[in-house]
Amino acid sequence: MNAFVSDETLHAYVDGELDQAEREALAVRIQGDPELAQRVCALRSLKDMLKLAYAEPPAPQRRDVARAQGGRLQRCALGCLVLGTGLVVGWMLRGAEPAVATAQAPFEAMPGLQTVSLARVPDPDRMLLHVDTAAPDRMQATLDRAERLLDKAEREGRQMQMEIIANSNGLDLLRAGRSPHAARIANMQARHANLHWVACSQSIARFIREGQRVELLPAVRTAPTAIGEIVTRLQQGWTYVRV
């Protein structure tokens, strides 16, 4: 049971090629094995980076030059990097601490909270939380953090906008009939008018292709892709938090 998991198996896992029983068994192991989780994370990052690298190929040179898309992402210097967590962000963020002294105050109460922002000073009033795994502790942590941030803002009389975006297996958090936190989400929804829930349409489509029925909790909206949503928000000056 605790034999070494081969790269091929992990590839099949992140590519959605394992059958349900294998997938579930491996998911349990990944939850209990940080090293394995790290390998999965690195693989996902690699996939994300590849997608990103070809999201906007140069415009075809001979025909239809006008079709070239005027780079919605073009102006975003770094938003993409949040996606390459395993490989890129750790490296990117290295040595970045000295620059953020001014911005630390709002986050002091959140040890271990990793935020990314394109602004010089991360905006504590516009936060985007991202969950991409069905690991119960991560889902729980996402909601805990969201509530702590929202409560803190409320205590301090700040108007906070928050979005919680789910993709990949993290979509479970927002799926009716599968979310372990449906009641809590409804409760949070009722308490905080500026809290929004976003599901990644690409992930939904993937689950549907796998033969699942996907129903979202009420009040969840969809975005074409999680990547696009995150990049857009970063460009708008939001602060991104990966839980």
Place this chain on the structure above:
Amino acid sequence: MINRLFSGPLRQGIEAQRPLLYRLAYAWCHDAALADDLAQEALSKAWARRDQLRETAALKGWLVSIMNHCWIDHLRARRDFEDVDALHDTLASNADLPEVCCDREQLVACVRAAVATLPLAQRQVLTLVDLEEFGYAEVARILEIPVGTVMSRLSRARAALKLILERKMRQAERPPVLRRVK
């Protein structure tokens, strides 16, 4: 003329796949003009052979497999390769990777350059799985290779890519602009 040629549901359906084919072709050859040619050629051939398409659900895979043939034909013509397998192991690019991958454009350039160093066969499998999210079985059908080969090529491609990118990132010295708050 092209617009007149492609009208009606199937025509539109086929034409709608142009961006997908172009992106994939670009990821294979990293040459915008050639990628455009390949996509155009695949679309024209697909239209000419439209009666071979059994079900519209399989349209995407069918188009990509046609483009794969266009690509192989192109390589044969250009390089005069006798043996497609030998060709598949060829390294197509020795282009230097950008020095530092610390903003989006550089990261994109860095990943593309890393992909370009992969052998063609690995590059195709990798892009089909990661860019277009084809299942292993479908990639095997499109490229006409066994599923086991798909898996081993994918595995090698990702290992090589990871190595290249990690090495690149360790080399980077310029302090990143991104900020983290702990």
